[in-house]
Amino acid sequence: MATANEFACSQCSLVDYPNFVKAIKWLQLNSIVKLFWKLWPLLDPSEFITPEVLHHFHRMFWDHDVKWCIAVTGAVELDFHFSMIQTLVGYQAFKEGISKLKQVTGCDHCTVQCYIIAAAAGSVPCKFLTAICALLHFHYLMQAPSFTTQSINRVASTLQEFHNHKESIVSQGVRGDWQIPKLELLQSIVLSICQSGAVMQWSADITEHAHVDEIKVPAQAGNNQNYESQIVHHLNWHDNMWIKGGMMRIPLNGMRMKNTNQT
Secondary structure (H helix, E strand, C coil), X not given: CHHHHHHHHHHCCCCCHHHHHHHHHCCCCCCCCCCCCCCCCCCCHHHCCCCCHHHHHHHHHHHHHHXXXXXXXXXXXXXXXXXXXXXXXXXXXXXXXXXXXXXXXXXXXXXXXXXXXXXXXXXXXXXXXXXXXXXXXXXXXXXXXCCXXXXXXHHHHHHHHXXXXXXXXXXXXXXXXXXXXXXXXXXXXXXHHHHHCCHHHCCCHHHHHHHHHHHHHHHHCCCCCCHHHHHHHHHHHHHHHHHHHHHHHHHHHHHHHHHHHHC
């Protein structure tokens, strides 16, 4: 990790952040160079970086499982299967398929998870389908509100079942290696449950809503040019209006209190 970061820093300066991000993503790293826990002795990041359902399960499913199924089944064939599914009342339908979906939400991830096994069955090898089903089953088990020794063992055995059949994914040519950070994080989930409790207690809802309020809404107020500067100006204007509104309410409240005392 340190060697790769040093190599990226030598290729591009941290001051030139856009080009630095491109250089470091080529090494399959993010833009974080100095880890805050680097000098902490005998530290395992999995002890305090707990898994989170939205990104580590649902997002991982969309970024990897769905792409594997599309590659093996074929985009046209899988979209046709999804369009033919008879959905129940209250369930989302994908009449145009899923291969061309954009701006997919967590609700869409959950819905596709309900259909993907049935949609891919018959068009993919049995072992391939077993690997996808085992990974999905693992995600479902991890969302339990509480765990016992028996349920934890079941979680571990389900993940092992995926590893026993994952070579079928490689044999289909859709994956050349298993250098997937989110998949590697799954190895420490059982330990995380024993140390920190159920995964469902950790949620990214607050930060996701903050991303909408602080990024998406200001971006919609612009003209689709220079997003960063326009978002900053919008947030600055919003803060100034909030401060000015608070200052204007102070004398009004003072007058109301004065009138109340006089009466």
